[in-house]
Amino acid sequence: MIIQIIRTKQGTESTLSSLLVNNIHRGFVLEDEDRGLNSADPLASIKSVKVYGRTAIPVGRYKVQMTYSNRFKRVMPQLMNVPGFEGIRIHSGNYTGDTLGCLLPGVRPDQDRLGYWRVWDSNVTLKPLEQEIINAELRKELIWCEVSRQYRS
Numbered sequence: 001m002i003i004q005i006i007r008t009k010q011g012t013e014s015t016l017s018s019l020l021v022n023n024i025h026r027g028f029v030l031e032d033e034d035r036g037l038n039s040a041d042p043l044a045s046i047k048s049v050k051v052y053g054r055t056a057i058p059v060g061r062y063k064v065q066m067t068y069s070n071r072f073k074r075v076m077p078q079l080m081n082v083p084g085f086e087g088i089r090i091h092s093g094n095y096t097g098d099t100l101g102c103l104l105p106g107v108r109p110d111q112d113r114l115g116y117w118r119v120w121d122s123n124v125t126l127k128p129l130e131q132e133i134i135n136a137e138l139r140k141e142l143i144w145c146e147v148s149r150q151y152r153s
Contacts, residue, residue, distance in 0.1 A: 001136040003064060003090075003129075003145040005029050005103060007056075008152050012113040012115035014096045016055050017147075019105055019125065021132060030104040030117055031056040032096055035151070039083055046084035052134040056080050057147060072088035076124045077133050079103075079145050090129065090145075102143075105129060105141055115122075 010033070017029040022061040035049050039060025046058060062079040069076050069089060077090040085101050093104040095118055105126050106119025136143050 001132065001141050001143045003143070005031075007031075007034055007059075007147070007149045009117065010034060010151065011111055011117040013054060014115075014117040016109050016117040016119075019129075020130065026129065027105050027107050028109045028119050030093070030096065030099065030106060030109070030119040032099050032101060037084075041083070043083055044074045050084055054096075055101060057085050057088055057101060057103075059147045059149055062088075062145045062147070064133060064145050066130075066137060075129060076106060090126065092126050094118050094120060094122060 002022055006018045007015050008018055009016040013033045014051040016035045016063060017026045018025060019029045032054050034056045037046050037058035039058040062082055064077050064079055066075050067078045068120055079088040082088045090100045091102055096116060098104060104119055107121035107124050108119060109119050111117050133143055
């Protein structure tokens with residue numbers, strides 16, 4: 001299973017992406033500001049650019065597993081081995097203040113008057129995605145999340 005996060009728009013301290021699962025569009029993803037990080041960058045370089053709780057993860061390919069979150073007190077998708085980041089999850093939320101580096105799926109994006117991207121109806125996208133990940137794990141499939149950039153005006 002391949003989850004694609006294709007970053008398409010930048011806003012004030014926010015990044016909007018298209019969400020695809022096995023090449024089928026499933027919605028959008030909100031992240032913190034993309035500071036140009038790449039998973040192949042040296043760890044020291046990533047740490048020097050990263051602003052805690054306000055930086056999107058590096059572009060790259062990450063294994064996804066359903067794991068227990070102490071913060072959310074439930075099993076949920078986690079991106080594994082993200083360089084310079086820990087506990088990166090796919091979870092519900094609407095604003096960049098909800099992210100802390102995590103990926104927030106949603107159905108409808110918009111931008112507020114200050115230029116911050118937001119996503120709405122997060123659980124409408126998240127719940128089926130979680131079930132697809134669970135089903136893929138039961139089938140013993142590897143689940144990957146590929147984060148890339150394709151910015152448009």
